[in-house]
Amino acid sequence: MIFDCKASFSSHKKVSFTRLQATPQIRMFSSLACCASRAALHVLKSATRPSKPAKIPRFWHQTLAAARLPTVGGSAVARQAQVLDHKRLLQVEWDDGSYSFYPFTWLRDNCQCPLCMLQSAQARRLLLTDLDVHTGMDQVQISENNKVSITWPDQHSSEFEPEWLKKRCFSPEARQARQEELFLNEREFWDSGWQIPMADFEEVLHDDKAALVWLLALRRVGIVYLKGAPAEQGQVAKLSQRIGYLRLTFYGHTWQVQDKPMANNVAYTSGKLSLHTDYPALHNPPGVQFLHCLQQAVQGGESEVVDGFHMAELLRREDPEAFNILSSLYVDYTDSGSDYCDFNVQSKNRIIDVDSEGRVVRINYNNATRDSVLDLPLDQVQPFYSALKSFVELMNRPENMVTYRMEPGDLVTFDNWRLLHGRRHYSSGTRTLRHLEGAYLDWDEVMSRLRILRKAVHGER
Structure with a gap:
């Protein structure tokens, strides 16, 4: 059952939003209020909380609320x-x-x-x-x-x-505040009790305030669901123009996820896809992914997602040795075939990437393209497998996974450096072949547009 609601906020125009009714199989999505104000992040926090108090540990936060830039009445005055x-x-x-x-x-x-x-x-x-x-x-x-x-x-x-x-x-406080203002590194971790924020496709395309809140949510929680896109090809490219441009890969500017004979990618089959990030076979995998549902399968095909940053932090807490192995050893990935052009890609990536301060900044994991070449000393092979098994089992726990079913016109946008996504096995009828269209962008382009929108909406520098 789908129903429409209206939400209004003082001093802002009224905007519509949609929510999917929960079923035993499908998690309910929350509404993403497409308002814009200087309290946009606060609004987002409220919009994405589950009905029960979330039992989600917060491992690292870097917020403007904790370290604001020093100001005097909105302007700085130098005394001497x-x-x-x-x-x-x-x-x-x-x-x-x-x-x-x-x-x-x-x-x-x-x-x-x-x-x-x-x-x-x-x-x-x-x-x-x-x-x-x-x-x-x-x-x-x-x-x-x-x-x-x-x-x-x-x-x-x-x-x-x-x-x-x-x-x-x-000063440390000013430097921290400035970095947060520039890069928005704060993350909101989530599990199966969480509700995916939702926005209206047309409003995001045509309203700067709606587009800003969409990108703020995408950065903060890693996934936003858009409703109301036409169920025809070309919508992911249209959405990308709201940001800048698509990232071209060996699969093209956009790509069609369908069950294909002689498939050159496991995604182009009807089988189950285990939780993964896309394209770790590249040393710099795409940062953001769009998936638009044009036709859903008769049975099955539900999507599954987990918060990879949250899973990595849980692994660090529950199994520090496994975390250290996956965040230090480099794993070989490979991808070869022919699509947009012939390709034979090879990379070495850590499954859990951390920065100089130990914060998780990227997950690189795809079991299908993990190479049979394992460039490790003999005595590290078994510990690696044990660590990886612990990580995969952790992310597959029911309490950590959100499951949803896309319908024609639904478009999901998510952080490919953070989320691991998968798909259940599906069966299509002779006239209803499951069909999604996908596209990639990089975080540099997305963050560029976010800063421009923030300045346009709030006048922030």
Whole structure:
């Protein structure tokens, strides 16, 4: 059963959204309210919580709420600036009594004058070969228009807007807040009790506020379900134009998921697909995936997803040795055949990728394309298999998996670096062949559009 609702938020236009009725087999999706405000992330949190208190551990958070950029009434006012020659730092005191410190070399490297900066491209003109990394500072003052004005030993002059400087403060709190503002690294972990956020396809295409909340949700929770797309080919390409452009792979700009004779990919069969990420046979797998249902099978074909970041953190807690193995050993992947063109791809990827701080940033796992070549010493082979088995068993626990059935016109968008997705076996009738159209994008393009939309909707820099 499908029903429509209306939701309104004060000071925002009324927008429609849809929810699927839960069944014993299919998990209910939550509504994604396509509103836009400076509290968009807060709205999203409320919209995606299950009805019962979630028993989901939060392992790492990096939030603007915890570390905001220092501001004074929405604008920065520099009270005074002082040269600390012995530390080679410029100290700026702000109107609220706080201080920021800036290295001489960094200030000279980032001079904003037309000789040093191409303003039309916001790109540095100053060559590093012309930068004196041991420069001193002759004079500094606060100008009448509240700019920080510096004269260098070679008599070159630089002026800095106080807000520009304050956003680039080197304090741990300001750096953390700026990185979160730029990259939105906070994640909301989930399990089978969670409800997938949903938005309207047409609203996302034509309304900046709806598109912004869609991409914020995609970044934060990893998957958003769009309803109302025409059940015809070309919609994933149309949606990609809302962001920028599709990523071309050996399977084409878009690809058709159907049961095909002499299939060149296990996805092009009617059998069960185990939980996986797409394309770990590439050293840089696509970041985002679109799947649009054109025709569903008569029986079966339900989709399954798990939160790979959550699963990795659970593995780290339950089996630290297995986590260390999967996050340190490189596994060979391979993919060969002919589609958009002939291909013979080979890669080495860690199944759990972590950054320099130990945070999980990407899952690379596809059992179908995991190579028979295993470039490991003999004594590491069995521990590797045991670790991988533990990870796969963890993600296949019913309490960790969300199952749903796509119908014609449904379009799911998800984070291919984070989610593992699968599909149950299906049977098609002679006139109803299951057909999905898929496409890939990279996170660089998606984040670019998100920042542009955020600026358009909220005026944020």
